[in-house]
Amino acid sequence: MSDKRQRARVQGSWAKQMPKQSNPTAGRSMVPNNNQSKDANTVSGSWGFGNQKTSKSFEFHQPTKQARDVPPEKAIEKMGDYEISHGPSGVSQLRLRPGFIPQEEADWMFSKLLAELPWSQKTNYRQGEEYEEPRLTCWYGELPYTYARSTMPAKAEWHPLLVTLRKAVEQMSGCSFNSLLCNLYRDGHDSIGWHSDDEASLGDKPSIASLSLGDTRIFSLRKQPLPEDNGDYTYVERIRVPLSHGTLLLMEGATQDDWQHQVAKEYHDRGPRINLTFRTIHPEPQGYRPGTKMRFTTKQP
Ligand SMILES: O=C(O)CCC(=O)C(=O)O
Incomplete structure (x- = not known):
């Protein structure tokens, strides 16, 4: 095997595969939470640069609003x-x-x-x-x-x-x-x-x-x-x-x-x-400004 090919193979084996993590909360509503508990609904991850290490976890909350459909016209x-x-x-x-x-x-x-x-x-x-x-x-x-x-x-x-x-x-x-x-x-x-x-x-x-x-x-x-x-x-x-x-x-x-x-x-x-x-138009009711809407009945002083 040539020197070049041998180097490529060795480098390939160095490329570390990232662990595949399934995300049980994908597509649902997530809120940030600093609590470190590790129950079944909690996924935590940490990212560190030198000494500055931060840690976050996310907790799954059931959406409180019911999904609604837009009625067809x-x-x-x-x-x-x-x-x-x-x-x-x-x-x-x-x-x-x-x-x-x-x-x-x-x-x-x-x-x-x-x-x-x-x-x-x-x-x-x-x-x-x-x-x-x-x-x-x-x-x-x-x-x-x-x-x-x-x-x-x-x-x-x-x-x-x-x-x-x-x-x-x-x-x-x-x-x-x-x-x-x-x-x-x-x-x-x-x-x-x-x-x-x-x-x-x-x-x-x-x-x-x-x-x-x-x-x-x-x-x-x-x-x-x-x-x-x-x-x-x-x-x-x-x-x-x-x-x-x-x-x-x-x-x-x-x-x-x-x-x-x-x-x-x-x-x-x-x-x-x-x-x-x-x-059919009626005379403006007493105390109403012309054009006042019925839905927002704000009587004029
Ligand atoms: O042109 C129409 O068919 C509607 C007119 C209308 O809504 C209006 O003038 O208040």
Whole structure:
């Protein structure tokens, strides 16, 4: 054997194999502990450099929190009445009517409203910062409407087509509405974030009728978290409702107490969409600042 090969063999035999240690606590929660006891659940290790020798042991503790699953999102797509939750605040109900306005009529209504309504962009406020709402809106009603700390003035004279649509929606729903928020999503980048329509001026358990014209967008709902989850929405129930051309959606009962909704941005091609949300507005309760939310009822002095 050559000198070189012989040296390699000898060096190989010097390479000391590290003892394999199975770690019974892998994947579980571990907390550092300086207690040196050596019971079955304790693994200890020590690392030393010269005289500075440290020693640590780890003790296994059963996790105190139960593992929770994120519930799968549900979809509501077919015509029907859906009780989406039963809670202390009551039953939350959705009623979905795809094709409420037949396609041909929906086509000309969409073009007319797009061209003739006085669309404008609203400036809202969040934590003292102003931002432009990423959609255009206009408001009809004998009273002004405040949300996101910005007020839309009253406009008592309705566009004639909106009067006709209000009658049709009232007939179908059995509700009456005195106001209308019109929303124009110019493309997929326009959106409205998570919120509930729970301003005090909408009253308790408001019924809201939402009529969609134009391109389909996903209307998402998420349940309010349990008080012990401190505002964490990770494990809440979620529902998606595609709202297509001519579809009517009614939100009723405790929906605004127990759920939030949004129309999220979409990053693929989306054409314009008009959404008409019929509501009933009451004079602001005495002592409430306009736009005060029902869930966080902070009475103004
Ligand atoms: O565009 C929609 O479908 C929903 C609009 C909405 O949630 C709102 O304006 O409060």
